[in-house]
Amino acid sequence: MADGGWSYRDAGVDLDAAERAKDRLKALVAETRDANTLSGLGLFGGLYSVPDDVEGPVLVSSADGVGTKLKVAFMAGRHDTVGQCLVNHCVNDILVQGARPLFFLDYLATGAMDETVVTEVVTGVAQACKENACSLLGGETAQMPDFYADDEYDLAGFIVGLVERGRILDGSAIAEGDVLLGLASSGLHTNGYTLARKIVFDHMGLRVDDEFPELERTVGEVLLDMHRSYLSLLWPLLQRDRLHGLAHITGGGIPGNLPRVLPEGLGAAVDRGSWTPPPLFRVLQRAGGVERDEMYRVFNMGIGMIAVVPPGEVAAVTAELEAAGEAVTVLGAIERGSGVRWTD
Amino acid sequence: MADGGWSYRDAGVDLDAAERAKDRLKALVAETRDANTLSGLGLFGGLYSVPDDVEGPVLVSSADGVGTKLKVAFMAGRHDTVGQCLVNHCVNDILVQGARPLFFLDYLATGAMDETVVTEVVTGVAQACKENACSLLGGETAQMPDFYADDEYDLAGFIVGLVERGRILDGSAIAEGDVLLGLASSGLHTNGYTLARKIVFDHMGLRVDDEFPELERTVGEVLLDMHRSYLSLLWPLLQRDRLHGLAHITGGGIPGNLPRVLPEGLGAAVDRGSWTPPPLFRVLQRAGGVERDEMYRVFNMGIGMIAVVPPGEVAAVTAELEAAGEAVTVLGAIERGSGVRWTD
Structure with missing residues (x-):
């Protein structure tokens, strides 16, 4: 007082x-x-x-x-x-x-x-x-x-x-056979940090200024990597109605987010072998002894956005994204069913 | 683990x-x-x-x-x-x-x-x-x-x-001589709690289930009193363009909020003798030994909303608000200058 x-x-x-x-x-x-x-x-x-x-x-x-x-x-x-x-x-x-x-x-x-x-x-x-x-x-x-x-x-x-x-992109246009195109994330984005911090700081005993294993950058730099905006990349495609749907891969990973935009009766078959998660995720998985499915449920695993594209548009959409400097991965396809089915 | x-x-x-x-x-x-x-x-x-x-x-x-x-x-x-x-x-x-x-x-x-x-x-x-x-x-x-x-x-x-x-109510209609009508708050609303808690719990040593001095209610009940909405009370007046301005009295009290809606060159003369702050505020002031101006800068002191009304409308607006069960206080008036000037 x-x-x-x-x-x-x-x-x-x-x-x-x-x-x-x-x-x-x-x-x-x-x-x-x-x-x-x-x-x-x-x-x-x-x-x-x-x-x-x-x-x-x-x-x-x-x-x-x-x-x-x-x-x-x-x-x-x-x-x-x-x-x-x-x-x-x-x-x-x-x-x-x-x-x-x-x-x-x-x-x-x-x-x-x-x-x-x-x-x-x-x-x-x-x-x-x-x-x-x-x-x-x-x-x-x-x-x-x-x-x-x-x-x-x-x-x-x-x-x-x-x-x-x-x-409005509400997923109603999504149909069986549509192709799932994955766009890269830039690190963890803003999800899974409670688990990642436990593994990196408590379990591995690293400090924020230490070098992150397999990466020539500090722990702080790696974990503070910026959550990307996909606006400038995808807006031109949206303006020309090229996409049937988009899913932002945040908390819950691909299985928690992709189904949010799928209409009743449709699911997604996703092949985890179609892309290689960046080293950051492999280090976390190995050091934390985290089960594979748990990794894909908590983290984006290198895929920050998924576009659902009709088969006839895949080549054109991919070419346009690649011309903008983006790496595009075909992750799988829409099928009858519900939720996400891992095909590997 | x-x-x-x-x-x-x-x-x-x-x-x-x-x-x-x-x-x-x-x-x-x-x-x-x-x-x-x-x-x-x-x-x-x-x-x-x-x-x-x-x-x-x-x-x-x-x-x-x-x-x-x-x-x-x-x-x-x-x-x-x-x-x-x-x-x-x-x-x-x-x-x-x-x-x-x-x-x-x-x-x-x-x-x-x-x-x-x-x-x-x-x-x-x-x-x-x-x-x-x-x-x-x-x-x-x-x-x-x-x-x-x-x-x-x-x-x-x-x-x-x-x-x-x-x-849009942007204060541009407010003129010298407009009258300030105060509407009652229901307790602290959502401001000043860091100071109020220090006084009530640390300094007075009260517990949440104790009776609040001068009030036949518990400390918890008094401090959790609901922040009122003034929408249903004021919307009919807004629809008929009866008000020149409105100020919501939140953090910063009357001197921190009323000037936010006043145009350049105008201030407000407010008579603190025109209303009696509810017992809650008197207890806090006395027990905490808080200076008077500080009380009026931190708390709403019983006034949750101020309407700025042209003189010719005061009687009609007051009658309408009173008919709706509201107690209305004439707090002061708009004058040349800036900010709030206490007239007592």
Whole structure:
């Protein structure tokens, strides 16, 4: 208790620091504005006019967090990538319904209001918003001492995108015989970190600055690899109705995510021999003694996005993706049934 | 480490429990659907068609958390009100820009996946969504062991509402001489809990089941009082363009929030003698030895919403609000200047 009585600052909440942080964020946020953004920071709600160039506009919205990948960021003292992971994750989640992003809001809750860390985190959020042509419309930065440790924070995000009603990707076009094309992930993305951290730090006894086995990079670098956005790669194909469906491979892996976009009565046959998971996954599996099916249920295993493509389009779609520098893997095909059936 | 190797469950993440919780939430979510809700749970993104009955539709969006009011919920073992506080807070934040809610998404992060607690929390979210005619379009429930304690969680929310472009409440109509009408809060709402908890639990040594001084209710009951929604009360007035502005009194109190809606060159003169803060605030101030200005900077002091009303409308607006059972206080008036000037 301070001299004479309690204040909010004595209790651990610094409203002035919060104001200063907000001032530093204003410029970052301003860079993400577009023609439809009607408000800056500071209002109770952010304002965004519905684009009028879409017939039967449907909003597509998703909420997500970064999970315990944040723990790796804390250990490495690196806070500029987790915001990008978060935005890209959300962008992919609405892309698979056929939507392009309109705007994003973040929720950042922290023990102490470290202006440098807060600015670094939101810089990452704003940068990814810019890269995905998405307006950073607002957000909440909450000071919650004795809830979060002083040097820890949680980060969540919310996205709203737009799709023309007739172009919603809801999987209804998917048919037996459609081909599954796999696109590479860039590391663990934002899933499986609780298990990966147990194996790497507790079981293998590695530290964040140690070299990761089989890779000439540090543990921190490998585990902080950015969650990719597939927007710029896939948007041109969506615009020309080339895809029957898209599945973002997040928590639950291929068996947990691919069935989410399949219509009743259809399943997927996937050949795990069709691609080689990157060394990161092999090291985790071997060092942790993790069963093979568990690996594929927890991690993306090197496949971050699956496109469901009619057989007649496979050659053209593959050529277009490869021309954009992407490696494409034929993982299997749609069949009668349900869920994912491993064919190996 | 389990026999034979690590699994995700050994690491503390139970995907099956998450699936079971999701199944229990589906029915709750379904009850909040409206004619524009195009999707249920389970998709990557929730789908909501833009209502076509509004000319020049503008989306208004806000993100918020519950703050450390959650700690009181943990202590009391009561999890069905915090979700309602969250939704009502968000509803108020877009209401003050003139918007009615369309849809809501929640982010719930927890140490262990306690299906009962998760269901209780989301039941509160869903109930408040129903009461505010807002579709619960999606959300994320994250299991983050060794990040959150097993029996703790954080809860954030995200709302999207709609306003006609010509009816955005942006404060530009506010003029010198406009009258400030205060509407009662219901307790602390969701702000100032870090200070309130320090005073009540650490300094006064009260427990959550003890009777709160001067009030014939327990500490837990008093501190968990629900954050009110002002939507049903104020929407009829907004529809008839009776208000020049609205300020939701949240973190920062009246001086931190009222100026957010005032145009350049105008300030507010507020007479703190015009209303009597409820006993809860007097007890906190006295017991904590908190300075008067600090109290008004941290807490809402009994005023949860301020309406800025042209002088000629004051009688009619007050009569209408009183007819709806509301007590209305004339707090002061708009004047040249900036910020809030206490006149007492």
